[in-house]
Amino acid sequence: MRSLHPIDLFIIILVLGATLYLGLRFARKQATTEQFFLSKGNFPGWALGMSLLSTLISSVTFLGYPAQGFTSNWLLLVQGLMVPIVLVFAIGYIVPLYRRTIGLSTYEYFEKRFGPFARYYSSSSFVLRQFAGMGTVLFLIAAAICSLSADLNSMAAVGIEDYYKQFRKGKADGEYLRASKIFVFVSGLLSMGVAAIYLRAGNEGVLGIIFTVYAIFSGGIVGIFLLGLFSRRVNTKGINIGIVACILFTSYAFLTSTPVGLPGEERLLLDLGSLNFTHHKLMLGVYSHLVLMVVGYVSSLFFPFVPPDENLVYVNRKGKGQKQ
Numbered sequence: 001m002r003s004l005h006p007i008d009l010f011i012i013i014l015v016l017g018a019t020l021y022l023g024l025r026f027a028r029k030q031a032t033t034e035q036f037f038l039s040k041g042n043f044p045g046w047a048l049g050m051s052l053l054s055t056l057i058s059s060v061t062f063l064g065y066p067a068q069g070f071t072s073n074w075l076l077l078v079q080g081l082m083v084p085i086v087l088v089f090a091i092g093y094i095v096p097l098y099r100r101t102i103g104l105s106t107y108e109y110f111e112k113r114f115g116p117f118a119r120y121y122s123s124s125s126f127v128l129r130q131f132a133g134m135g136t137v138l139f140l141i142a143a144a145i146c147s148l149s150a151d152l153n154s155m156a157a158v159g160i161e162d163y164y165k166q167f168r169k170g171k172a173d174g175e176y177l178r179a180s181k182i183f184v185f186v187s188g189l190l191s192m193g194v195a196a197i198y199l200r201a202g203n204e205g206v207l208g209i210i211f212t213v214y215a216i217f218s219g220g221i222v223g224i225f226l227l228g229l230f231s232r233r234v235n236t237k238g239i240n241i242g243i244v245a246c247i248l249f250t251s252y253a254f255l256t257s258t259p260v261g262l263p264g265e266e267r268l269l270l271d272l273g274s275l276n277f278t279h280h281k282l283m284l285g286v287y288s289h290l291v292l293m294v295v296g297y298v299s300s301l302f303f304p305f306v307p308p309d310e311n312l313v314y315v316n317r318k319g320k321g322q323k324q
Helices: 006-027 033-041 045-056 057-070 075-101 106-112 116-138 144-167 173-199 203-217 221-230 236-255 281-300
Strands: none
Touching: 006 221, 045 236, 075 106, 106 116, 106 236, 116 144, 116 221, 116 236, 221 236, 221 281, 236 281
16 A cells, blocks of 8 residues: 655645634533534534535545546546435425424434334434544545534534433433534544555555445435425324335345455355346335335324424425425
């Protein structure tokens, strides 16, 4: 492996030093978890926009995509083409809904709409996916710092809101703040471990690994979200059945398409012959959502209709109706 050029080392040290300085300077002003995660809602719009852009355009964008395109093809770039469309939809419709119904973790919505199983399933999938993503960022550290800080912050937010507070209810906010900082530190160490694993895969294998992990652990989260927003008929029992079906399908697809073993002696984890999953693993992220949506909706029809909280289903901007 080639060593970094002195200019690269200088840039990395400069950015790390500036980040450390700013972190230590503003840490003194963070006395609550709201200040630590949300800056008490005092961020101007332009700063939030820049933060979002730096998160979306990370080291993977600058280093990973060109390398993958040069050595193979541009297949992994396809998912990025949908980002502008998704952002317009999210900013126009999803963010206003979330501001009315949740506090810090987006997975609070799943619990309010479908119960704790949906919340913990989706948040655990997010945690696993983020660790894989942060490992990639550390592997490509030269252009990674802004993206990594956003990943660590989101990981800590989910860890505190979805897990720590659930097991340590009613504690002082100071305890939650200390736990948040510890969670950021531990997450960073674990991500370094993931990055070390990626080093063994080499430059060409990293993006393939990360997007495969994304596809596997996306786990129908979009399906839960869409059903929760746009269908009043879907209920908790139906979604839980859909989640189980999604887990079974994802397990089948992964086991019957993943070879293991020494070079030239690879064998599938589970070989079902003609019944093996033969599509590209990136399609798991599509199929899992479809499986959950279809099974979740159909299963809900077998249980009595329970009207949901109208604040949790899609309401148009004028607030005059809901979409069924």
